[in-house]
Amino acid sequence: MPGRPRMKDVAAEAGVSVMTVSRVVNGDVGVAPRTAARVTAAVRKLGYQRDDVARQLRRRDRLSQTIGLMVDNVADPFMAAVASAAEDVARQCGSMVLIGSSGADPSREREVIAAFTARRVDGLILTPVAGGHRVLRSAQARGTKIVCVDRAAPGLDVDAVVVDNFGAVKEAVRHLIAHGHRRIGYVGDKPEIWTFGERHRGYLAALETAGVDADPALVRHGVRSGAGAAGAVTELLSAPRPPTAILAGNEVLAFGALAVLPATVAFIAFDDFALAAQLTPPVTVIAQDPVALATNAARLLFARIHGDVSAPRTVVMPTELIPRGSGEIPGPYAPYGPP
Incomplete structure (x- = not known):
């Protein structure tokens, strides 16, 4: 195929519409997993790459000024402190926080993350549930910035702030x-x-x-x-x-x-x-210190949102x-x- 692959080429390869390709490439987790997988495979096969410079120019004034925070249970005193500290940092950065609880349930985690990304949040702070982190991989592959707090997500290349x-x-x-x-x-x-x-x-x-x-x-x-x-x-x-x-x-x-x-x-x-x-x-x-955990996680997320492309890092906070x-x-x- 001559020249640089275009979005319509990916759509033809995957057997979907250009709109569907656009949704997958731009991080909309509302696309069915099998369809998203076909699009991702076509992107890799054709070597399609977004024009991120142009995309940033288009999106510069289109940040939603919201982030999503998913914890195990927001009623838990520790998690409530995490939520409050993350909200403080977000407010300093001119953003609002949407908060949800997973209840350590993978299906509920999927629902919460889908709800956040459907609202075009600029990034996610998560305490991930146990499992393979498939939904997180999918969201990350579509460009969503993710930082884990309190719990790591083994095998997922994202920032994490945890204790020993x-x-x-x-x-x-x-x-x-x-x-x-x-x-x-x-x-x-x-x-x-x-x-x-x-x-x-x-x-x-x-x-x-x-x-x-x-x-x-x-x-x-x-x-x-x-x-x-x-x-x-x-x-x-x-x-x-x-x-x-x-x-x-x-x-x-x-x-x-x-x-x-x-x-x-x-x-x-x-x-x-x-x-x-x-x-x-x-x-x-x-x-x-839940406040220190959440503060560091939120700062990492906003750095990612505003262009930090350094390698993912794990910050280990002390206990006493x-x-x-x-x-x-x-x-x-x-x-x-x-x-």
Whole structure:
């Protein structure tokens, strides 16, 4: 085919209209996945390239001045703080934020992202659900700027702002071991969710490093609510060989666990919370900063929106283990520390 391939050439190759090609190339996720795949294949076969300089000239004054923010659950205190901080940065940049919750459900994630892109948002900040990230790949391939916050999306070349979940939990479990505990319970959400997978990995690594056998009977996965955490902890403590210490995977699970936890059982929560220092005993926590996470993510997104084409980066924010009392309750092996 002589000369540079044109959009109508792609349309002919894919067996679709020029309008459909335009929608795919310009990031409209409303196109059926199979049709979009045919167009993408035709683009690659023909070597079609957009004239991005001309496109930028056309779009310079056509930004929607909105971004989409999708979190797991906007009612979660941690995620609410993320949303508020992202909104602050967006306001400084002259943009508004559309907010949606995925509920860790891939189908709901698809719906939320489709709704955002249909409204021509300038970019997306996401806490991705578990899975292959097909919908994110599709949106990215069509030009949508994406930054992940709190959770990475393995295999997807986008910016991400996260904390060292693995290292934080490893440190916390080592802390419990140093205070004489060997049977340490873990309560978390599905390990397929990136953050909880990393936290469970840190839990196992700390036990292995200390020479403590990991007991699957001490682990409860897929716990998503306070009531679920209360039930999980009650079940753990009713076992013939109960744990002497428990780590809760986030603030919501910590509230449920604390409602049924005896004062003799050591406890550490991932995430700080307002009443942690006022409880009896005060709660030892792994503190992270949701405002810093969201602020960095939003700044990265707006840099991308305004032309940053550097390689994707992962920003790892620090956490802090704050000993307050509950994590220092001695276990059966105190004061001897790690074996």
